[in-house]
Amino acid sequence: MRKFNVTVNGKSYVVDVEEVSDGASVTPVVTTVAQSAPAAKPVAGEGTPVKAPMPGLILGLAHKDGDAVKKNDKIIVLEAMKMENDINAPADGVITYVVKKGDNVETGAVLAYIK
Numbered sequence: 001m002r003k004f005n006v007t008v009n010g011k012s013y014v015v016d017v018e019e020v021s022d023g024a025s026v027t028p029v030v031t032t033v034a035q036s037a038p039a040a041k042p043v044a045g046e047g048t049p050v051k052a053p054m055p056g057l058i059l060g061l062a063h064k065d066g067d068a069v070k071k072n073d074k075i076i077v078l079e080a081m082k083m084e085n086d087i088n089a090p091a092d093g094v095i096t097y098v099v100k101k102g103d104n105v106e107t108g109a110v111l112a113y114i115k
Contacts, residue, residue, distance in 0.1 A: 047115030048091045052105045056080035060101055069095050069114065076111055089114055 004015045059077040069075055069089045076087035076099075089095070093114040099105060 047093060047096070047113040049110045050075065050087060050090060050112040050114065052078065052107055052109045052111055053087070054078070054080045054085070055106050056085070056104070058099050058101055058103045058105065058111070059084060061097055061099075063095055065096055067095055069093065078105070078111075087111065 002017050002019075004017060006013045006015050056078040057080075059079045061076055062074045063069060069092070071089055071092050073089045074086045075089050075095060078085045078087055091114050095112050095114050097112045099109075099111050105111065
């Protein structure tokens with residue numbers, strides 16, 4: 001039995017997979033699916049949301065959660081169409097990220113909040 005973390009439509013699941021052999025081949029069989037507990041994320045209204053201007057891949061976070069940032073500071077690097085795009089803070093405040101490095105995001109997705 002092997003465990004895998006699988007993300008489908010932005011929801012994370014823990015999947016147990018059992019290998020079953022019929023002699024000639026090995027067939028994986030999903031035996032358990034449980035939704036993972038979502039990470040604690042800020043809710044709407046907890047500061048100024050920073051939204052993705054385009055779909056892409058989060059390449060990096062320029063600060064740590066709880067860091068103070070100034071308006072126009074680079075806070076996220078987003079790869080879109082093989083180009084790196086800096087996402088800047090829209091206001092002064094303390095940043096709380098909603099995404100992590102390696103996440104794929106859609107246009108308009110909240111990436112962080114600045115409070």
